[in-house]
Amino acid sequence: MPTPGSTPxxxxxxxxxxAYSYALQHGLADLSLRPxxxxxxxxxxxxxxxxxxxxGLVRALLARARVDELALLDELRPGDGRSGAGLDAMAARVWxxxxxxxxxxxxxxxxxxxxxxxxxxxGPWAGxxxxxxxxWLGVLATAQPSDQRTTPAGRAxxxxxxxxxxxxxxxxxxxxxxxxxxxxxxxxxxxxxxITAKPGTSA
Amino acid sequence: MPTPGSTPxxxxxxxxxxAYSYALQHGLADLSLRPxxxxxxxxxxxxxxxxxxxxGLVRALLARARVDELALLDELRPGDGRSGAGLDAMAARVWxxxxxxxxxxxxxxxxxxxxxxxxxxxGPWAGxxxxxxxxWLGVLATAQPSDQRTTPAGRAxxxxxxxxxxxxxxxxxxxxxxxxxxxxxxxxxxxxxxITAKPGTSA
DNA sequence: CCATCACTGAAACAGTCGTTTCAGTGATGG
DNA sequence: CCATCACTGAAACGACTGTTTCAGTGATGG
Numbered sequence: 001m002p003t004p005g006s007t008p009x010x011x012x013x014x015x016x017x018x019a020y021s022y023a024l025q026h027g028l029a030d031l032s033l034r035p036x037x038x039x040x041x042x043x044x045x046x047x048x049x050x051x052x053x054x055x056g057l058v059r060a061l062l063a064r065a066r067v068d069e070l071a072l073l074d075e076l077r078p079g080d081g082r083s084g085a086g087l088d089a090m091a092a093r094v095w096x097x098x099x100x101x102x103x104x105x106x107x108x109x110x111x112x113x114x115x116x117x118x119x120x121x122x123g124p125w126a127g128x129x130x131x132x133x134x135x136w137l138g139v140l141a142t143a144q145p146s147d148q149r150t151t152p153a154g155r156a157x158x159x160x161x162x163x164x165x166x167x168x169x170x171x172x173x174x175x176x177x178x179x180x181x182x183x184x185x186x187x188x189x190x191x192x193x194x195i196t197a198k199p200g201t202s203a
Numbered sequence: 204m205p206t207p208g209s210t211p212x213x214x215x216x217x218x219x220x221x222a223y224s225y226a227l228q229h230g231l232a233d234l235s236l237r238p239x240x241x242x243x244x245x246x247x248x249x250x251x252x253x254x255x256x257x258x259g260l261v262r263a264l265l266a267r268a269r270v271d272e273l274a275l276l277d278e279l280r281p282g283d284g285r286s287g288a289g290l291d292a293m294a295a296r297v298w299x300x301x302x303x304x305x306x307x308x309x310x311x312x313x314x315x316x317x318x319x320x321x322x323x324x325x326g327p328w329a330g331x332x333x334x335x336x337x338x339w340l341g342v343l344a345t346a347q348p349s350d351q352r353t354t355p356a357g358r359a360x361x362x363x364x365x366x367x368x369x370x371x372x373x374x375x376x377x378x379x380x381x382x383x384x385x386x387x388x389x390x391x392x393x394x395x396x397x398i399t400a401k402p403g404t405s406a
Numbered sequence: 407c408c409a410t411c412a413c414t415g416a417a418a419c420a421g422t423c424g425t426t427t428c429a430g431t432g433a434t435g436g
Numbered sequence: 437c438c439a440t441c442a443c444t445g446a447a448a449c450g451a452c453t454g455t456t457t458c459a460g461t462g463a464t465g466g
Contacts, residue, residue, distance in 0.1 A: 048454080118377065152383075162374065185366075409465090
């Protein structure tokens with residue numbers, strides 16, 4: 001019995017991509033094999049064969065969504081080891097990315113996985129929320145001076161920026177009010193600036 | 204055929220309370236009639252009779268959760284028509300409430316309904332996210348000077364405070380790190396103070 | 407040529423879902 | 437006394453769930 005399960009394979013990747021775009025449209029909450037199979041031009045039999053189980057499928061989809069997330073994070077990294085353009089500048093770029101309408105399905109999917117992992121502490125979702133929090137705190141930390149990175153105040157800074165971004169995102173997803181949420185985020189970044197910048201290092 | 208559906212009734216309220224506490228423990232995502240009936244000492248038959256349908260039951264549970272939310276909001280209102288103690292003081296009180304361990308199940312349930320309503324635009328969840336955003340923005344607005352309440356900058360202020368609270372809450376629910384998230388919220392409130400207060404009115 | 411390989415279709419499995427049907431309780435009040 | 441009321445138990449309905457069984461494809465390579 002081969003049961004590849006998680007082994008990469010041309011066919012598997014192809015179906016994963018189609019299932020991923022299906023999940024982006026329909027969500028993960030009531031994802032079901034037969035409708036998914038019909039939409040991706042396959043069959044429940046094949047999906048189970050290629051992914052081992054439905055849990056395996058969901059895990060693969062979550063991992064696939066995470067690939068998109070990590071791609072964004074890499075894009076945001078300063079690249080070189082230097083301290084980059086500052087926490088506020090990075091936050092502004094992140095918010096720009098978050099407000100792009102084409103990213104809305106991905107963000108909704110992410111929110112779905114996030115809260116689901118809060119309830120189902122086991123299963124495929126487990127640890128998803130925790131993982132994304134750590135991912136983002138890590139990447140935000142690369143934007144602040146290295147001497148702040150380890151201090152509690154520095155970690156609080158990153159936590160705060162992340163909270164603003166996530167909270168504003170939740171608002172945006174619910175209301176669609178880009179102007180109001182963007183104004184809130186920028187108000188925060190303006191207020192954050194004098195805190196982040198050490199005296200003498202501004203501009 | 205009576206089919207009370209949403210008519211109040213002693214028995215209905217009793218079962219609603221029990222179903223509510225069950226939902227707080229197990230979540231709403233995979234709520235199912237038979238296990239719920241077994242846990243509440245009733246039967247699927249009775250639940251359907253008293254709530255009309257499963258959607259009616261979920262709607263009742265969501266409304267019940269909203270009662271708890273609105274109770275908190277009323278508690279936060281200054282009471283008299285005056286401007287209260289300021290936006291930052293109110294936010295600090297809200298955060299205190301959010302971090303209370305006993306409120307964690309309610310907050311998780313709320314998060315569940317929130318993102319669910321982002322995906323299922325119809326069904327029992329519809330509009331839940333939007334409603335809570337409006338509720339909270341409304342109550343936060345009562346804490347700021349009346350001349351700021353209508354300006355875009357004032358609305359951005361409330362949006363920002365709400366975003367910080369919600370974002371930090373998401374972080375807290377995922378990581379359980381009360382210290383770090385509280386530090387972030389308080390850092391924000393400290394930075395918010397000089398913005399909110401008009402020059403000359405500070406202290 | 408034949409074995410092995412990754413992949414697939416059709417059908418059935420046992421289980422759960424929300425809901426319905428039928429048949430009752432026991433209490434209320436005219 | 438009897439009708440009406442809110443409520444309930446038992447069982448079944450059809451639809452759906454993830455998963456399995458059996459039986460194949462067609463291509464690969466020794």
